[in-house]
Amino acid sequence: MSEAEDKALARKGRIAGLVIAVTMTLWVLLQWVAPAIGLPGRYALLFDFAALAALFWAMVVIYQMWQARAASRENQR
Numbered sequence: 001m002s003e004a005e006d007k008a009l010a011r012k013g014r015i016a017g018l019v020i021a022v023t024m025t026l027w028v029l030l031q032w033v034a035p036a037i038g039l040p041g042r043y044a045l046l047f048d049f050a051a052l053a054a055l056f057w058a059m060v061v062i063y064q065m066w067q068a069r070a071a072s073r074e075n076q077r
Helices: 003-037 041-076
Strands: none
Touching: 003 041
């Protein structure tokens, strides 16, 4: 794997990690704040689906990184 490809995969990994961390932080915060300010339950469900979408996106990116590294190992053999 070239240095440029390594840097690109590292950047993707940092972005995926950041998305996971921010998503979970916001989700926990919203679960605590929403009832305190009187938001209906349907908004909590909306927050849940948004968090699931962000986490699904991060899993897809991580899977792509895994496949890229596996392909790189195969090319080195």
